[in-house]
Amino acid sequence: MREKVTSLGYSVSVADTIVSWAIEYGFVDDNRFCVLFISSRTMSRIRLKMELSRRGVPEAVIEKVLATVSEQESTDELVKQVSCRYGHIENGETARRRASGWLSRRGFSSDIIHSVLKEAL
DSSP states (O other): OHHHHHHTTOOHHHHHHHHHHHHHTTSSOHHHHHHHHHHHOOOOHHHHHHHHHHTTOOHHHHHHHHHTSOHHHHHHHHHHHHHHHHTTOSSHHHHHHHHHHHHHHTTOOHHHHHHHHHHHO
């Protein structure tokens, strides 16, 4: 945020004041951002870590938030999503192929994909 403010032509002292104010009022909160990001995305843990790191979230914060997410809850949510997205397709092989591609593009391992497809379709 400091870099963005200084790139707009403001001095470093003004940028520091703005960042301090934003932190004080909760507008800059890595934990909150991680929780919201994770809850709004369908990605593997590895991909979530990569995306959050790319966005500048410290590794310790990412690990702390990911530790609160249950593997079983994540798998159950994947089963629901796959059932909703692909359960209506009459040809079972087509549904499995499309769902498999969708999950693999989101970074899930073949073991997870297999177990989710087995339950969902």
